[in-house]
Amino acid sequence: MRELAKFYITTPIYYVNDKPHIGHAYTTIAADVIARWHRLKGEEVFFLTGTDEHGEKAEQAAKKEGKTPKEFVDGIVDQYIRIWKELNISYDYFIRTSDPSHEKIVKQLVEKIYKNGDIYKGYYEGWYCVPDETFWTDLQLKDGKCPECGRDVKKIKEESYFFKLSKYQDKLLEFYKKNPGFLSPKFRSKEILNRVEDGLKDVSITRTTIKWAVPFPMDEKHTLYVWIDALINYISALGWPDGKRFKEFWPADIHLIGKEINWFHSVIWPALLFSAGIEPPKKVFAHGWWTIDGKKISKSLGNAIDPVALAKKYSLDAFRYALLREMPLGDDGDFSEKTLAVRLNNELAAELGNLLNRAVTIAEKYDGAIEGSPELESSLNVDKIDEAMERINTFDALSEIFLFIKAANKYVNDKEPWKLKGKELGGVLYNLLESLRIISILISPFTPGTSEKINAQLGVKAGALEDCKFGKHAYKVKKGEYLFKKIEN
RNA sequence: AGCGAGGUAGGGUAGUCUGGAGUGCCCGUUGGGCUCAUAACCCAAAGAUCGGUGGUUCAAAUCCACUCCUCGCUACCA
Numbered sequence: 015m016r017e018l019a020k021f022y023i024t025t026p027i028y029y030v031n032d033k034p035h036i037g038h039a040y041t042t043i044a045a046d047v048i049a050r051w052h053r054l055k056g057e058e059v060f061f062l063t064g065t066d067e068h069g070e071k072a073e074q075a076a077k078k079e080g081k082t083p084k085e086f087v088d089g090i091v092d093q094y095i096r097i098w099k100e101l102n103i104s105y106d107y108f109i110r111t112s113d114p115s116h117e118k119i120v121k122q123l124v125e126k127i128y129k130n131g132d133i134y135k136g137y138y139e140g141w142y143c144v145p146d147e148t149f150w151t152d153l154q155l156k157d158g159k160c161p162e163c164g165r166d167v168k169k170i171k172e173e174s175y176f177f178k179l180s181k182y183q184d185k186l187l188e189f190y191k192k193n194p195g196f197l198s199p200k201f202r203s204k205e206i207l208n209r210v211e212d213g214l215k216d217v218s219i220t221r222t223t224i225k226w227a228v229p230f231p232m233d234e235k236h237t238l239y240v241w242i243d244a245l246i247n248y249i250s251a252l253g254w255p256d257g258k259r260f261k262e263f264w265p266a267d268i269h270l271i272g273k274e275i276n277w278f279h280s281v282i283w284p285a286l287l288f289s290a291g292i293e294p295p296k297k298v299f300a301h302g303w304w305t306i307d308g309k310k311i312s313k314s315l316g317n318a319i320d321p322v323a324l325a326k327k328y329s330l331d332a333f334r335y336a337l338l339r340e341m342p343l344g345d346d347g348d349f350s351e352k353t354l355a356v357r358l359n360n361e362l363a364a365e366l367g368n369l370l371n372r373a374v375t376i377a378e379k380y381d382g383a384i385e386g387s388p389e390l391e392s393s394l395n396v397d398k399i400d401e402a403m404e405r406i407n408t409f410d411a412l413s414e415i416f417l418f419i420k421a422a423n424k425y426v427n428d429k430e431p432w433k434l435k436g437k438e439l440g441g442v443l444y445n446l447l448e449s450l451r452i453i454s455i456l457i458s459p460f461t462p463g464t465s466e467k468i469n470a471q472l473g474v475k476a477g478a479l480e481d482c483k484f485g486k487h488a489y490k491v492k493k494g495e496y497l498f499k500k501i502e503n
Numbered sequence: 504a505g506c507g508a509g510g511u512a513g514g515g516u517a518g519u520c521u522g523g524a525g526u527g528c529c530c531g532u533u534g535g536g537c538u539c540a541u542a543a544c545c546c547a548a549a550g551a552u553c554g555g556u557g558g559u560u561c562a563a564a565u566c567c568a569c570u571c572c573u574c575g576c577u578a579c580c581a
Contacts, residue, residue, distance in 0.1 A: 029581050071581065140579075179578090204507055205576045212506085218579055240581070277578060302575095340515095348515095356530070364543060372540035379539090409516095413528075423544060432539040496541060 020060075021052040022263040026271050027064040027109060027247050030090040031071040034097050036304060036349065037272065039321035043334050044301065044408065045270045046103045050459035051403045053104075054479045060263045062251050063098070064109030065091050069240035073226040083226040087112060100322050102330060102462055109251040111228075111243055119250035120243050121231045123290055124219075128232055132181065132289045135233075138174040138218040172223075175236060176216040182285040183214045189284060189294065197280055198299040198406070202273065206280045217282060245283045249292065266295040268406070273300040299406055305348045324354070331461035332358040332498060338408040338460060359500045365419050366453070366464075367497035369426070373446040374471050376431050376439075377491040386441025388484035390449050393421035396482045399456060408460070415456050422449045447472060447489050452482045464497055 025045045028038050042063055049061035067087040076086030091110060098105065109116060127133055187210060190197060197203030220236035221227065227237035248269065252260035271279050276298070284294035306319060325333045328351075336354040339361070340347045377384070395414060402410035422445075431442040450468060455477045458465035469476055473490025 031581080066581075069581065138579080174579095201508055202576090208506055209577070212577095215578070239579070241579075244581085273575080275581080276576085278581095281578085353530085359541095360530075363541060368540055368543055370540095372544080374540090376539055416529090424546095426539080427537070427545045430537080430539085498541085500541065 019055075019057040020263055021049075021057045022060045022252075022266045023049050023052075023062070023268045023270060024248050024266055025063040026269075026275060027066040027111065027244055028094065029066045029069070029071070030087045030094075031075045033090070034094055034321065036306075036319040036321050036324075039097075039101060040304065040337050041270060041272060041301065042098060042103055042105075043101060043337055045268075046101075046105070047334070047338060047408060047459045048268065048270070048403070048406065050104060050462065054455065054459060055400070056478055056480070058262075059106070060252075060259065061105045062107050062109060062248070063103070063105045064107075064247060064251070065094060065111065066240065066244040066247070067091070067110055067112045068224075068227040068243055070224050070226075073224065076226075084112060097322055100330070101325060101334070104462075107251055109247050111247060113250075115253075116247060116250040117228050119254055120228050120238065120246045123246055123249075123254070123286075124238065124242070125231050126291075127177065127286065127289045130289055130291075132178045133175050133219070133232070134178070136174060136176045136216075136218075138170075138172045138176075140170055142168045142170040172221075173235075174218040174222075175220040175230065175233065177219045177242075177282075177286070177289075179217045179282065179285050180214045182288055183210060185288055186210055186214075186281060186285060189288075193296070195297055196294075198297055202276065202300050206276065209277075210281060214281070241278055241282070242286070245278060245286065248283075248295070254292070265293045267297060269295050269298045270406075271298060271300050273302060276300040302347060306350070319349070324351070328354055328358055328501060329498060331464045332362055335362060335412070335461055339412050340409075355501050358498055361416065362461075362464075363496070363498040363500045365416065365423060366457075369419060369423050369446075370450055370468055370471060370497060371493075372426060373443070373450060374491055374493045377443050377447060377489070378493055380439055380443060382436060382440050384440050384443045384447060384489060385486075386437075386444040388445065388448065389441075390418075390422060390425055390445045391484045394418050394449075394452065394482070396456070396479070400479070412460065415453065418449070418456075419453060422446065422453075425449075445484075447491070448484050448487065451477065451487060452484075455479065455482050467494065467497055470494060 023045055025042050028034065045061065045063070049059050052059050065087070067083075072087055073083050076083045079086060081089075087110075095108065098108075111117075111120075124133070187207075190203070190207060190210075197206055217239075219239045219242045220230045220233070221239055222235055222237075224237050227240060228243045230236035230238050248266060249260060249264060252263055254260045254264070269279055269283075279298045279300075283298075287294045321333070328336075332354065336357045337349075339357060340349065340353065395418075399411045399414045402408075402414060425442075425445060429442045431439055431446075434442060451472055451474050454465045454468040454472070454474075458476065465476065471492060471494045473492060474487060
């Protein structure tokens, strides 16, 4: 038996002091689309998401609500799981850093790094702004004061264990050089490269003040800094070191992350893995941020968007589509309901929905044989779409898919099938129905629910990527509801 | 401040590496065509001193220098 290609993609694990907003939804939907695309290609996919549950902020948030940290995070985790279900996220496993199995593996890995001599005891020194409860480095201070509020800062000296990140500077640089695709997208790789070339400081990896965390195995007074704990999720979820999944799926094909956490994933994470003798992931892809109507998302502006509400208002698939259609993954983009509505009305309803509707209407009235020569085949370029998806460019992929949809609409206009009869009509219908069947496959990672509806109206089964070519298929056409309803605004 | 990215029609982009008529795409605007279909679909047109100045060249959005503007990153909150 031929062994299936393996594909492992992860989202960040989301921190639980807050409810999921559009940023979380974007990352997760994008990962979902990529995962579904690779399933379409017949690969064996493992798609991981989860929650990062330790640390001071979760501890405080729990206190505020009079709950234990565990009770508190359980509540938030339930929300995440429910929302991912509503957004049709096809993850294979949901990891929680409070899982005992995760904790055990984290300790095991830290011990291994310690034994390799890469962890030592030292003192963390920094500036602390008491009212803001925030640490700052020398560089960040503004005229010796807190850069946020301008008030005086206090020098803090705290016992801490450090990871010898500096030791891995050369190894990291060599690794980046040998694996040019690792730092993605390209325009972001220089930010990391330059900083690593400037020199690396060792990282403080333990705290003495935080209880809600994984205990540091070598010293009971310390707990592990949450980031270290969090990063390890990517292998603990696979059951490192001996788990079957670890052997099958590691190294990860893509860690999809937001640009704000690029440093941890592109520098600290591979260094930790080097130290533990584990292969680093193949690619870290940092996507951009959304602005909402041209403004940054922030709590003070109160413009955080609830993804579920949007999905309800405009339909889930329109929302998923709009997120991935707006800009190439990696760039920053602006999100507005107005654009979403325009895309829904013009692209999904008018181009795709209407194409199906007009084809199905004609086909239902026709009772001859649906067969002919594939005249629309030349407008379809599946390789180009796949190539865009391999570059993680959903924007280009959707553009290419919609070029084919446009070509099909034009074909209808040119052929004027409502004037045709018999064999001629059968030939046009063959091209239309085959095109729709293929379109349904191609868009299924983006809009899975819509593909199901198309398949139902055509009377065909869901296909794989290799079925995206003109061939012979039997149809049982039955007109159904509109794929997308236009929305007035 | 240091490092990085970018400034192309009303908006968004491709083209820049490997110079060759401002060439393309999406939205928007205007006019027309068609009528199977969700007042949809198709065609066409208008609209840009390619941030600015100077240079190299027969020829510059593209190469060089300078300049203006915008944005991002700068490690221990996640």
